[in-house]
Amino acid sequence: MKWAVIVFPGSNCDEDAANAIRDVTGDTCDLVWHDATDLNQYDAIVLPGGFSYGDYLRGGAIARFSPVMEAVKKEAANGKLILGICNGFQVLTESHLLSGALLRNDHLQFRCEMTELVVENNTSPFTMDYQIGERIRIPIAHGEGRYVTDSTQLADLEKTSRIAFRYAANPNGSIEDIAGVISPSNTILGLMPHPERAVTEFMGSEDGRRLFLSMHRYVEEGAHLATANR
Amino acid sequence: MKTYSVEVRVWLKPSVFDPQGHAVEQAMHTLGYAEASDLRIGKYMQLTVQAESEAEAELRTQEMCERVLSNPVMETFAFTLKELVAE
Numbered sequence: 001m002k003w004a005v006i007v008f009p010g011s012n013c014d015e016d017a018a019n020a021i022r023d024v025t026g027d028t029c030d031l032v033w034h035d036a037t038d039l040n041q042y043d044a045i046v047l048p049g050g051f052s053y054g055d056y057l058r059g060g061a062i063a064r065f066s067p068v069m070e071a072v073k074k075e076a077a078n079g080k081l082i083l084g085i086c087n088g089f090q091v092l093t094e095s096h097l098l099s100g101a102l103l104r105n106d107h108l109q110f111r112c113e114m115t116e117l118v119v120e121n122n123t124s125p126f127t128m129d130y131q132i133g134e135r136i137r138i139p140i141a142h143g144e145g146r147y148v149t150d151s152t153q154l155a156d157l158e159k160t161s162r163i164a165f166r167y168a169a170n171p172n173g174s175i176e177d178i179a180g181v182i183s184p185s186n187t188i189l190g191l192m193p194h195p196e197r198a199v200t201e202f203m204g205s206e207d208g209r210r211l212f213l214s215m216h217r218y219v220e221e222g223a224h225l226a227t228a229n230r
Numbered sequence: 231m232k233t234y235s236v237e238v239r240v241w242l243k244p245s246v247f248d249p250q251g252h253a254v255e256q257a258m259h260t261l262g263y264a265e266a267s268d269l270r271i272g273k274y275m276q277l278t279v280q281a282e283s284e285a286e287a288e289l290r291t292q293e294m295c296e297r298v299l300s301n302p303v304m305e306t307f308a309f310t311l312k313e314l315v316a317e
Contacts, residue, residue, distance in 0.1 A: 058301055065298075094301065101303040103242075108249045148246060148304055173247070 001043040001219040003029040006036075006072070006088075008063045013049035013085065013196065020196035021046070024209045025216040034066040043219045044081040045072055047088025049141070049194060059102060059144045060090030069095055081125055081215050082188040086142055089180070089190035098181055098190045099157070100149035106173025110143035114204055115193055116168035117179050121161050124182050125218035126189040129210040136207035138193040140171060145192040147174040147181070157181060164189055234279045234287040238309040240300045241272030275299060278314065287311055 003025075005018045014031055021029045032039070034052075039045055052063035063069070069091070076082050076097055084092040092098040105111065114137055119130040130136065149157070154175060157163050164180040172192070180191030195208030242248045248270045255269035281287035291309055300307040 057299070061298070061301065093303070101301055103246065103304060104249050106247060106249050108253055150303075173249075 001025075001027050001216060002041060003027055003044045003046060004032045004039055004042040005029060005046045005048055006034060006068055007031050007048075008034045008050070008052035008066060008091075010052045010054055011048050011050035011087070013087075013194065016194075017046050017048045017085065017196045020199045020208070021212055024199050024212045027216060032068065034063070034068045036068045037071055039068070039071040039075050039080075042075070042080065044083065044215055045075060047072070047082070047084040047091050048196075049086030049088060052087055052091060055087070055090075055144075058090075058094065059087060060092075060094040063087075063091045064094040073097065076183075076185070076188055079185065079187050081219065082183075083126065083211075083215065084188070084190040085194055085196065086140075086145070086192055089192055090144070092188065092190040097188055098183055099153045100147055100181065102144055102192070103146040103148055104144050105142070105146050105171075108143075110141075111145075111171050112139070112141040113171070114139045115171055115179075117165040117193060118168055120163045120166055121182065123161065124164060124186050124189065124214075126182070126211055126214055127164055128218065129214040135168060136165075137205040138165075138195055138198045138208055139203075139205075140193045141197075142172070142192055145172040145174065147178045147192070149175060160184065162186075165191060165193070231280050231282065232284075232287070233314040234281060234284070234311045235314050236277050236279050236287070236291050236309055236311045238275040238277070238291070238295060238299055238307060239272055240275070240295075240305050240307045241270055242304060243306055246304050279311065284311070284313065 018029045119134045162182040166177040170177045195211040198205040198208035251270040258266045295307045
């Protein structure tokens with residue numbers, strides 16, 4: 001399969017994401033500049049971490065209007081897998097591809113540390129290689145990672161099992177300890193922690209590998225896999 | 231075409247915790263301003279808008295605020311506009 005990692009002006013985890021994807025899956029992965037208008041050739045699209053457009057106005061607010069986002073929306077509608085990590089998650093919420101919003105951490109600190117996540121869902125293309133209730137270690141690095149959403153949407157996320165991961169110890173004040181959410185289509189995941197920073201032993205955890213491997217397996221072996229666990 | 235000077239204010243919805251405002255309020259209390267409370271920090275933006283009429287300028291500004299300048303999920307906004315008359 002073929003992956004695209006979108007590079008916005010200000011992305012700084014793009015190379016890390018691409019390297020992790022190549023190492024873990026053995027797949028081809030291109031870095032794609034934000035002015036691209038056609039992403040049809042890719043099976044999965046990753047919006048990486050960083051500070052797109054300096055995070056001016058709001059995190060992800062300007063990136064949302066990048067030409068490439070039209071192509072991302074088109075591929076999202078086609079059912080392609082879209083993964084937004086950290087700033088990529090902010091871009092996805094600003095684009096309304098995922099519900100909710102990300103705000104300044106409640107304690108105002110920028111947190112860069114290993115966190116423990118609880119896997120809440122294993123019926124998505126991103127999480128099917130994990131076990132529900134499993135605790136995994138994935139690092140965070142953000143100042144604006146406090147996920148908020150209204151009570152109606154929160155109830156909907158809970159009811160439809162679209163909360164992918166929760167923090168075991170909430171590092172930013174996110175509502176209901178939410179660390180990552182999935183779209184109603186089940187094909188878009190946004191998460192604040194960085195799975196690309198947990199793919200090899202020297203990083204202190206390899207728990208991020210299975211996220212990329214799940215996506216790989218979903219594309220290579222068929223969409224039926226993600227629902228097999230239901 | 232007329233030119234309008236527009237001032238936009240954006241702030242977090244009352245239901246959303248504002249850590250910046252909270253931190254500043256705490257600092258104010260530490261400095262002895264115990265009478266200050268409910269401090270919230272927002273954003274102020276100014277721009278000029280070209281339009282045929284005030285109604286049109288208002289409509290366009292409303293759209294800008296809803297689409298770009300604020301995120302309706304967590305923020306509210308208000309704006310004022312004033313026609314700029316060449317001297």
